[in-house]
Amino acid sequence: MSPTPRRISTSTAVLPADGRRQNLSLVLQTLRRLGPTSRAQLAREVGVTKVTMSDLVAELIGEGRVRDVGTAEQAGPGKPATLVDLDRSGLLTLAVDLSVPARLQAAVVDVTGTVLHREERAAAVDAGQGRGLDPAVVVELVRSVLATAQHPVLGIGIGTPGLVAPDGTVRTAPNLGWTDVALRELVAEATGVPVLVTNDSDAATQAELSTSPASQDMVLVQVGRGVGCGVVSGGRLVRGAHHAAGEIGHVTVGTDGGETCSCGRAGCLETWLSVPRLRAALDAGDDPAAADSVAEVGGHRLAVALAPLVAALDLSEVVLAGPAALLEPVVPVVARSLADRLLPSLDTPLTVRLATSPEDIVLRGAAALVLWDRLGVV
Amino acid sequence: MSPTPRRISTSTAVLPADGRRQNLSLVLQTLRRLGPTSRAQLAREVGVTKVTMSDLVAELIGEGRVRDVGTAEQAGPGKPATLVDLDRSGLLTLAVDLSVPARLQAAVVDVTGTVLHREERAAAVDAGQGRGLDPAVVVELVRSVLATAQHPVLGIGIGTPGLVAPDGTVRTAPNLGWTDVALRELVAEATGVPVLVTNDSDAATQAELSTSPASQDMVLVQVGRGVGCGVVSGGRLVRGAHHAAGEIGHVTVGTDGGETCSCGRAGCLETWLSVPRLRAALDAGDDPAAADSVAEVGGHRLAVALAPLVAALDLSEVVLAGPAALLEPVVPVVARSLADRLLPSLDTPLTVRLATSPEDIVLRGAAALVLWDRLGVV
DNA sequence: TTGGTTAGTAAAGAGTACTAACTAAAGATC
DNA sequence: GATCTTTAGTTAGTACTCTTTACTAACCAA
Numbered sequence: 001m002s003p004t005p006r007r008i009s010t011s012t013a014v015l016p017a018d019g020r021r022q023n024l025s026l027v028l029q030t031l032r033r034l035g036p037t038s039r040a041q042l043a044r045e046v047g048v049t050k051v052t053m054s055d056l057v058a059e060l061i062g063e064g065r066v067r068d069v070g071t072a073e074q075a076g077p078g079k080p081a082t083l084v085d086l087d088r089s090g091l092l093t094l095a096v097d098l099s100v101p102a103r104l105q106a107a108v109v110d111v112t113g114t115v116l117h118r119e120e121r122a123a124a125v126d127a128g129q130g131r132g133l134d135p136a137v138v139v140e141l142v143r144s145v146l147a148t149a150q151h152p153v154l155g156i157g158i159g160t161p162g163l164v165a166p167d168g169t170v171r172t173a174p175n176l177g178w179t180d181v182a183l184r185e186l187v188a189e190a191t192g193v194p195v196l197v198t199n200d201s202d203a204a205t206q207a208e209l210s211t212s213p214a215s216q217d218m219v220l221v222q223v224g225r226g227v228g229c230g231v232v233s234g235g236r237l238v239r240g241a242h243h244a245a246g247e248i249g250h251v252t253v254g255t256d257g258g259e260t261c262s263c264g265r266a267g268c269l270e271t272w273l274s275v276p277r278l279r280a281a282l283d284a285g286d287d288p289a290a291a292d293s294v295a296e297v298g299g300h301r302l303a304v305a306l307a308p309l310v311a312a313l314d315l316s317e318v319v320l321a322g323p324a325a326l327l328e329p330v331v332p333v334v335a336r337s338l339a340d341r342l343l344p345s346l347d348t349p350l351t352v353r354l355a356t357s358p359e360d361i362v363l364r365g366a367a368a369l370v371l372w373d374r375l376g377v378v
Numbered sequence: 379m380s381p382t383p384r385r386i387s388t389s390t391a392v393l394p395a396d397g398r399r400q401n402l403s404l405v406l407q408t409l410r411r412l413g414p415t416s417r418a419q420l421a422r423e424v425g426v427t428k429v430t431m432s433d434l435v436a437e438l439i440g441e442g443r444v445r446d447v448g449t450a451e452q453a454g455p456g457k458p459a460t461l462v463d464l465d466r467s468g469l470l471t472l473a474v475d476l477s478v479p480a481r482l483q484a485a486v487v488d489v490t491g492t493v494l495h496r497e498e499r500a501a502a503v504d505a506g507q508g509r510g511l512d513p514a515v516v517v518e519l520v521r522s523v524l525a526t527a528q529h530p531v532l533g534i535g536i537g538t539p540g541l542v543a544p545d546g547t548v549r550t551a552p553n554l555g556w557t558d559v560a561l562r563e564l565v566a567e568a569t570g571v572p573v574l575v576t577n578d579s580d581a582a583t584q585a586e587l588s589t590s591p592a593s594q595d596m597v598l599v600q601v602g603r604g605v606g607c608g609v610v611s612g613g614r615l616v617r618g619a620h621h622a623a624g625e626i627g628h629v630t631v632g633t634d635g636g637e638t639c640s641c642g643r644a645g646c647l648e649t650w651l652s653v654p655r656l657r658a659a660l661d662a663g664d665d666p667a668a669a670d671s672v673a674e675v676g677g678h679r680l681a682v683a684l685a686p687l688v689a690a691l692d693l694s695e696v697v698l699a700g701p702a703a704l705l706e707p708v709v710p711v712v713a714r715s716l717a718d719r720l721l722p723s724l725d726t727p728l729t730v731r732l733a734t735s736p737e738d739i740v741l742r743g744a745a746a747l748v749l750w751d752r753l754g755v756v
Numbered sequence: 757t758t759g760g761t762t763a764g765t766a767a768a769g770a771g772t773a774c775t776a777a778c779t780a781a782a783g784a785t786c
Numbered sequence: 787g788a789t790c791t792t793t794a795g796t797t798a799g800t801a802c803t804c805t806t807t808a809c810t811a812a813c814c815a816a
Contacts, residue, residue, distance in 0.1 A: 013425040014400045016772055016803050019392035023803095026391060040763055047391040052804055054764065078762025079812040163724065171724060217619040219690070231690050233618075238611050240692020241595040242725050251689045252719035255632035255682060263721065304633060305686040311629045312597070312609050312687050314618020341630035343641060346541065346549060347620050394772050394803055401772095418794055430773050432795065456793025457781040 023048065025376030027056050028065065031086045032111060032377055036069050038081030057084055064090045065375075086111055089151045091375075094193070095366040096142060096158040099200040099224065101125040101133055101176060106145040107360070108153065109367035111377075113210070115360055117148050125177050132177025139190045146191055154374050155194040156187060157366030159203035161228075163244050168197040175225060196366075196373050201246045202237055203365030204321050204355070205230025209237070210368045211356050218317035219309060220355065221248075221302065223278075223327060226270045233313050253305045269305050273298035278326040292329060299333025306334070307341040316348060321355040328354065401426065403754030405434050406443065409464045410489065414447050416459030435462055442468045443753075464489050467529045469753075472571070473744040474520060474536040477578040477602065479503040479511055479554060484523040485738070486531065487745035491588065493738055495526050503555050510555025517568045524569055532752050533572040534565060535744030537581035539606075541622050546575040553603060574744075574751050579624045580615055581743030582699050582733070583608025587615070588746045589734055596695035597687060598733065599626075599680065601656075601705060604648045611691050631679045647683050651676035656704040670707060677711025684712070685719040694726060699733040706732065 026046045031037060034045070043053035060066035065087055072081040091111035098104055107118040121141050123133050142156060160183065162173025168184020170176075188195040198206075205220040209232055216235040222228050226249040231238040238245045249270040250263045258267025281294035306318060318334065320327045335352035342350070355361055371377040388396075404424045409415060412423070421431035438444035443465055450459040469489035476482055485496040499519050501511050520534060538561065540551025546562020548554075566573040576584075583598040587610055594613040600606050604627040609616040616623045627648040628641045636645025659672035684696060696712065698705045713730040720728070733739055 010400065011404075013404060013773095014392070014397035015426075015774090016394045016397060016801095019394060019397050020803065022388065022392045026389075038763070048393075049805060050764065051766090051806085055804085076762080077760070077812095077814040079764075079810095081763060215619075229690055233611055233616050234614070236612070238691055240611075241593075241694035242692055242723055244723070245692040246690060247692070247721065248686060248689045250721045251685050253633075253686075255634050265718075307629050308626060308631075308683040308687050309690050311626045312607055312624060313616055314620055314623040314625070316619035340643075343625065343628045345620055345622070391804095393805090394770095398772065416794070427774065428795065429775085429797090433773085454793080455781095455783040455791065457779095457795075459794060 022376065023052075024056055024060060027053070027060060028086065028375055028377045031066065031084070036072075036083040036085040038072065038083055040081065042084075088112065091371065092116070092149055092151050092153045093367040093370040094142065094146055094149065094153045094156045095363040095370070096138065096156065097200065097203075097360075097362040097366065098133075098138065098158065098160040098176065099362050104133075104138065104141060105363060106141045107363050108145060108149045109363060111371065113207070113364040113367065115363065116150075117145065119145050125175065130177070135181055135183065135186050138183070139187055142187055142191060146193070153193060155196060155370040156191065157203070157368075157370035158183060158187065158195065158197045159200040159362040159366040160197060161200050163242075163247070164197050164199050166243055168195060170197065194370075194374065196370050198366065198369055199228070199230075199246065200362050201228035201230045203369060204361045205232060205237055205246075205365065206368045206372070207361045207365030208319055208321070208355055209235075210364070215317040215319075215351075217313060217315045218319060219306065219313075219315055220319040220321055221306070223273060223320065223322035223330075224275050227273055227302075231309070231313070233315075248305060251305055253301045269301060272301035273330075275323060275326060278330075279323075282326065295326075295329040296333050299330040300337045302330070303334045303337030303341065307338055310338060310350065311342055316345075316351065318350065318352045319355050320353070321358055321361055324354055324358055400754065401430075402434055402438060405431070405438060406464065406753055409444065409462070414450075414461040414463040416450065416461055418459065420462075466490065469749065470494070470527055470529050470531045471745040471748040472520065472524055472527065472531045472534045473741040473748070474516065474534065475578065475581075475738075475740040475744065476511075476516065476536065476538040476554065477740050482511075482516065482519060483741060484519045485741050486523060486527045487741060489749065491585070491742040491745065493741065494528075495523065497523050503553070508555070513559055513561065513564050516561070517565055520565055520569060524571070531571060533574060533748040534569065535581070535746075535748035536561060536565065536573065536575045537578040537740040537744040538575060539578050541620075541625070542575050542577050544621055546573060548575065572748075572752065574748050576744065576747055577606070577608075577624065578740045579606035579608045581747060582739045583610060583615060583624075583743065584746045584750070585739045585743030586697055586699070586733055587613075588742070593695040593697075593729075595691060595693045596697060597684065597691075597693055598697040598699055599684070601651060601698065601700035602653050605651055605680075609687070609691070611693075626683060629683055631683045647679065650679035651708075653701060653704060656701075656708075660704065673704075673707040674711050677708040678715045680708070681712045681715030681719065685716055688716060688728065689720055694723075694728065696728065696730045697733050698731070699736055699739055702732055702736055 030042055030045045039053045039057055040050055043050045066084050067087045069083045069085045072083050088110050093109050095109045096106045101123045104121040104123055108116045121137055123137055125133050160170055161175045163171040165171050170178050170181045170183050172179050184195045184197045201222045204222050208220050218232050220230045229246045229248050250268045252267045253269050254267055259271040260266050261268035261271045281291045331352055408420055408423045417431045417435055418428050421428045444462050445465045447461045447463045450461050466488045471487050473487045474484045479501045482499045482501055486494045499515055501515055503511050538548055539553045541549040543549050548556050548559045548561050550557050562573045562575045579600045582600050586598050596610050598608045607624045607626050628646045630645045631647050632645055637649040638644050639646035639649045659669045709730055
């Protein structure tokens with residue numbers, strides 16, 4: 001029983017055509033991972049015969065998703081390989097980042113995550129006065145960027161703060177002053193392009209997962225105005241029972257009270273750790289000890305909240321995303337406090353680090369999610 | 379993009395034969411869920427044509443896994459259905475529960491989770507004196523029960539405390555005094571039957587998942603000598619980076635110290651909540667207030683530990699497994715404390731409850747895991 | 757030149773599920 | 787009572803997917 005049979009995870013029947021589609025996706029994924037590759041090599045990687053791989057590649061070339069990129073220099077005996085690769089111009093996506101209202105961004109992103117063209121808008125949001133973000137601003141921004149794309153885009157991915165329903169409606173987003181905004185519908189109707197709306201932390205997590213696919217079990221904590229996270233377990237982004245996974249900002253941390261939070265309760269994680277708080281401490285005095293102390297307390301509280309999560313899910317990585325300068329001093333505090341509160345792992349120890357490339361992390365993640373949704377490319 | 383295409387989750391190619399196997403599994407799963415069913419109904423449930431379903435059923439009948447159970451009483455116009463059902467006698471498993479050394483259990487379990495025959499052994503384990511459980515006892519117990527099975531068993535499932543490696547080796551199990559015991563290998567060689575070894579909490583969680591398949595996102599907390607848990611996210615049991623998911627007993631809970639734990643640190647969850655502690659409080663005095671107080675404190679601390687997990691994974695259920703009499707008073711405490719520490723859910727509120735049928739929960743879970751591993755039956 | 761190795765293609769075959777058309781058996785309708 | 791309608795299940799033929807086997811093409815090494 002040890003060699004567990006290859007198990008497929010679906011709740012509906014699997015037809016041969018479904019398998020074919022999966023195999024086509026695998027080819028694209030493999031190409032994304034390896035770059036230009038021969039058909040023979042692809043066949044070995046994916047686990048089909050050369051014959052089948054030639055057929056799969058031919059289909060992808062016919063669709064304009066893959067193209068021939070010439071002959072490899074021979075590296076030994078035998079006929080030199082003819083390499084194929086993703087057709088980058090055929091895999092453009094439009095990514096939108098709404099996480100910072102003062103700096104709404106949209107960009108054309110290629111399959112490697114490179115931003116080809118970017119535009120920004122500034123929006124003033126004051127939820128307290130009932131002045132939310134006008135969705136028309138988002139639609140205009142998307143249209144403007146879409147017009148600059150050199151090739152048709154595969155889809156539009158939007159990373160937004162707040163809770164997003166599976167149908168692409170933003171249930172609630174306090175930072176944007178939104179309640180039940182049918183964002184997917186609005187943008188899709190305005191553009192005629194498929195639209196995917198996700199939470200910004202989930203997008204960031206997907207970006208991290210795509211760039212460093214080593215960690216199959218991790219949590220990415222995004223520190224901004226508030227605190228959110230994305231959880232990856234077994235290589236899959238956790239969605240949750242109500243599509244609200246990752247909303248840890250208003251979890252009470254500790255058993256000794258704390259400051260009163262905007263949500264009305266005391267000791268929420270956001271009251272201990274947030275960008276405004278870290279920045280204020282940095283700006284306030286010339287006393288570096290004060291800033292250190294805020295980082296110390298915030299990092300400790302984050303570790304208190306994360307410890308049960310890390311233990312219960314047996315995570316191997318904790319990643320912090322946000323302003324690097326502010327979070328840099330937090331990392332060792334989190335690492336130390338987590339070590340204090342957990343049994344040491346038998347094998348590889350827990351890694352705590354900053355996100356590999358925090359810039360445009362939401363944009364890249366939104367683009368990656370579109371690729372995943374449209375092509376099954378991880 | 380809203381109708382997300384049917385996505386298969388594998389990292390290797392999907393051959394037609396893989397799809398076929400999945401579809402056969404789906405038939406078994408559906409029969410388990412619905413009981414005796416017609417081929418036409420199965421076809422509608424699984425999502426294939428009647429023709430294909432007849433073929434699938436014929437194969438399963440040929441293997442002795444499904445059998446004809448006569449004609450249905452006509453419930454309307456049309457030819458009456460000929461019903462088929464799982465052949466329960468052909469789907470026996472042998473389940474073993476090592477979670478309580480003083481009461482090692484093994485049983486023949488049928489596909490419904492009914493225990494057909496059971497045997498027990500008592501073992502004295504004193505890890506402090508280096509006297510661990512002799513694996514030969516387990517082998518003898520398994521052999522004894524196996525001899526009583528009326529039909530060949532599909533596999534042997536063992537639920538054991540401690541950390542289990544994917545190859546079926548028990549890495550460490552303090553309660554049994556075990557370190558690196560190749561349990562799967564030992565039992566497999568002694569019996570010639572496929573063996574699956576899992577953590578006891580994981581087995582219990584699988585049992586709960588099988589009996590009430592409603593909750594796709596839940597945590598089951600097993601309270602015994604220590605505290606362990608099984609996490610289900612998106613309907614899947616979480617394994618973790620080092621196959622150590624669920625080990626929350628030695629997570630520090632709270633920010634205000636606590637008793638010293640056997641692991642050497644202070645404030646571990648196990649120091650706040652455990653069966654010995656609850657029982658001692660119940661037995662100690664005639665003062666019911668004392669027992670209440672222990673349940674109060676233990677339940678509160680459990681909620682403190684679970685809150686970040688529930689929020690981050692957006693769980694919909696928290697299930698407590700263990701001695702019902704002791705845990706009964708803990709449930710409302712956990713529910714209240716969790717509500718205090720979390721933002722209320724927009725939709726269905728969080729459910730906190732006892733396991734539906736705590737008796738034999740590890741045995742049933744181990745059996746269910748064998749069915750899953752051998753047949754893909756959930 | 758000859759032999760060995762690797763890439764890629766061609767033809768034939770096995771497996772899977774489909775559609776179309778059938779039989780069987782019941783209730784409904786005239 | 788005869789005929790229509792409905793549902794279950796089977797038979798025959800078809801399309802699709804991947805495989806095995808056998809081939810050509812192109813290179814290195816001796």
